[in-house]
Amino acid sequence: MVLEKRSAHWDIFCAVVDNYGDIGVTWRLAKQLAAEYQIEVNLWVDDLFSFQHILPDLDPNLSLQRYVGVNIYQWKQPLEAKYRPGHVVIEAFACELPNEVKQSLNEQHQLAPSQVPIWLNLEYLSAESWVDGCHALPSLQSTGLKKHFYFPGFTQKSGGLICESSLIEQRESWQANPQNRFKLFDSLGLKGIETGHQVISLFSYENSVLLSLCQYLQQNSRPTHILVPKGRSLTSLQSLFPAPVEELAAGDRIQQGSLTIHILPMTDQQAYDQLLWSCDFNIVRGEDSFLRAQWAAKPFIWHIYPQDEDYHLVKLAAFLERYTEKLPPMLKVLIDALNTNFNQELTSETIRNWHELQDLTPLLLQHAQNWPNDALNGSDLAERLVHFVKNG
Template identity: 35%
Template structure:
């Protein structure tokens, strides 16, 4: 089948990250995908195989089998918009341009139209999943879109999880020699006895508070791997302040900065680290599949609804955990999201009998759910 996936990049990488993973998974299963995006700049590092080449009035991004990246403006140009494919996905309610919608409505057999929604663990997701929304006016009049909600329960759309992902992650997680080699390829000179944490965060994360706590814990040698962007900036600012007031960093705390990573490269980093601090939707889901302890910084919203979303996910993810571990992990998550005070003590990591084991247990419970792409294909073909 031919899929048209529409993506508008708002202010971070989660939207294009989710859409690119979706496109990759569909193409790996034999489908063809046109990805329509208004700002493809993140693909230069997220998908370095894609190369923009001239093609008439609009360039096309090629280089990944089964996927062609198109500029959003082409779909808004009535003279240049192509015939829609079999399925149209608007990611996160981004509203495809009117000329494309008009071409959809003009087809003898209109494409299936899906609004792929944001991820949440809240109860409304199951109630809203697969609901139909007829269009009564405008260029798409007469068409019907359906809401498709990712989620964490069998009555939702599931999560992006390409075939074989967890086996690949586990193989890396359990192979200390290979982990060392992968970290080395990323420029992280891991030392024996040193625990490793990755940080991918927004600019509001209290990274300095955590780094100061690590600096004061000489019994726990730690290597913190900072990703490009906010994590690097916050880490550099904290280090400069520390060195100006305290002198050189203590030898038990080391900081590294990794270059912008492709999606497979970032997945490898998550599998190699003992703890992953992640943000938004895409990296949070990948942290779940890595099976490592993680801390999630949710996207902060002005009306405060992100607090309820965080609570809902925490309750589902830690449902079977010991009460004391639940409380300590929740306290850290609340503090990391500026929703509570910094806890006096953080959960131990790595700890094969505690947080690490509980994270694997929750991951394995979640992997029994049918993945999002399998459910999408079944839905649009009428086989599920």
């Protein structure tokens, strides 16, 4: 058996489960490691067609391509490209490593244990208290290999949160010039949005509350624009459209009363960040857009992915407890209620919460602007990850 010398690159494996969430997180991490730490990153993805929605230039038929310093491999079984052992191998969100990779790790462990890549399982983000105690714990495999579980989180004892080093500064610069948002709206083909209008981005799962919220906004005195890409959110609004959701196209605009719904084109991650920065309120889902809404420093609702026995509500409550910790009691109660009622699809309660929050918008906005510094705790996920590998 000939042992191939380990190189300095990192491998990240991503199995796309929820269309954009898993690949959204791993793509951001891969880009940041390459740009800020000059790490050669190989990103292995099993669904390049979903990936293409957030990286429009990607060719889903190519087995290897390179963008912004990251090598993107099409992950097939078996692998089309030969696996070269690197310094680190990351399985994102408990995806199962390919057999070729596990075999290579075992061979390295038998012949040269010091050359075995550092093996990490990048877990889902959670604000639950147990995360601190589980972060970075090793797990001894039956083959004798060691795998560490890396938990992103909101405390200094956790793995941190994905946030590029210049992101907050970029967002502040963008929001300082009101013309930036209107230039973005023009580039997306959004018409009729004026100063003083309320703008809401919508990227959620199906939810019966959405229809009632839209009906409420139709009767509001303030003109409101909801910006929504084709996808699961639109299914809940079908009764508002003159045609089936499948026939709607980017650029379509549906106006009823004071409400205008704009169908968005899919955008890359930078444009999506800018969209969140430009809206007055963001309704987001999953993990990637949830975190980007926090960095946008705007009020938001988190539509968390439903789990068995309503465990997602436990995760939601843990985040809300941390997010609202410094708020006045009345505002804390309202934010808790708005997010919880929305996720439980309690329509009348959600609309009442939304109405009550309108008079507290300045306080809510100020908190959203202060929150990123509290959440980051001095360092982001990539920085902590590189430090862990260096000292591991």
